[in-house]
Amino acid sequence: MDPQDKDTPPPPPEPLRVPVADSHTHLDMQETTVEAALAEAAAVGVTTLVQVGCDVNGSRWAAETAAAHADVHAAVALHPNEAPRIVLGDPDGWSRQGAREAGGDAALDAALAEIDALAARPEVRGVGETGLDYFRTGPEGTAAQQRSFRAHIEIAKRHGKALVIHDREAHDDVLRILREEGAPDRVVFHCFSGDAAMARTCAEAGYFLSFAGNITFKNARPLRDALAVAPPELLLVETDAPFLTPAPYRGRANAPYLIPLTVRAMAAVKGMHEDALASAIAANSARAFGY
Ligand SMILES: [Zn+2]
Numbered sequence: 001m002d003p004q005d006k007d008t009p010p011p012p013p014e015p016l017r018v019p020v021a022d023s024h025t026h027l028d029m030q031e032t033t034v035e036a037a038l039a040e041a042a043a044v045g046v047t048t049l050v051q052v053g054c055d056v057n058g059s060r061w062a063a064e065t066a067a068a069h070a071d072v073h074a075a076v077a078l079h080p081n082e083a084p085r086i087v088l089g090d091p092d093g094w095s096r097q098g099a100r101e102a103g104g105d106a107a108l109d110a111a112l113a114e115i116d117a118l119a120a121r122p123e124v125r126g127v128g129e130t131g132l133d134y135f136r137t138g139p140e141g142t143a144a145q146q147r148s149f150r151a152h153i154e155i156a157k158r159h160g161k162a163l164v165i166h167d168r169e170a171h172d173d174v175l176r177i178l179r180e181e182g183a184p185d186r187v188v189f190h191c192f193s194g195d196a197a198m199a200r201t202c203a204e205a206g207y208f209l210s211f212a213g214n215i216t217f218k219n220a221r222p223l224r225d226a227l228a229v230a231p232p233e234l235l236l237v238e239t240d241a242p243f244l245t246p247a248p249y250r251g252r253a254n255a256p257y258l259i260p261l262t263v264r265a266m267a268a269v270k271g272m273h274e275d276a277l278a279s280a281i282a283a284n285s286a287r288a289f290g291y
């Protein structure tokens with residue numbers, strides 16, 4: 001077996017002794033069944049998953065999957081790259097659903113109403129991933145993204161759910177809008193991508209910082225510096241699978257069973273024993289998502 005073969009699933013890592021949650025995954029984008037993914041994850045000590053929706057259909061699927069599996073919790077939202085597609089249409093047709101007609105603000109309101117209804121369900125523990133993405137979406141989509149983000153903050157607060165934030169190259173505006181709207185009690189920065197200063201700002205506000213497999217990348221020094229200053233009581237771990245596969249399997253498909261690789265890399269950065277970090281992460285995940 002060629003270890004560089006991109007189609008070969010990475011072997012299961014040594015199991016964690018203290019079980020943790022994958023705080024952010026997309027099982028609906030992975031080439032496996034939910035049952036197989038849960039079994040592979042549980043076998044290495046990843047016993048809880050937060051399944052994250054990115055559009056109305058994906059959010060409905062997340063809620064149904066969580067309702068059917070006690071160890072799966074759901075987060076529901078319109079992804080920051082989804083909101084402008086709904087409002088402005090999708091002229092390039094690069095979304096999974098293909099080209100889409102422009103629906104304007106009314107279409108966004110209708111989609112938000114669906115998310116609002118899903119957020120009321122008990123198996124839905126988070127509203128997200130929402131936020132801002134200035135990398136994938138150009139300036140023409142900023143207004144729709146910000147309107148959608150503000151609406152999701154309001155939904156999270158009204159239902160008492162965690163707010164799961166996707167922040168890509170938009171740190172200042174994400175923090176500003178959170179301040180302007182008033183943040184919910186529990187805020188998770190998924191796939192934290194800020195530097196040490198941003199980590200301090202988030203920690204002072206009591207926001208959770210969720211680190212993904214990119215913490216293991218060679219060029220991720222600023223991210224490791226951020227992790228180094230982040231308080232253990234606010235740390236979460238996630239795969240964002242199928243994306244961001246940790247080293248040494250970068251380029252292959254990610255899955256929740258690879259979480260131990262990221263936990264071990266995080267423990268090394270923090271100078272903590274793996275079990276102590278896993279215990280902290282397990283407690284933080286339950287607190288963040290209220291399960
Ligand atoms: Zn994201």
Ligand SMILES: [Zn+2]
Pocket residue numbers: 024026052129240
């Ligand atoms: Zn995601």
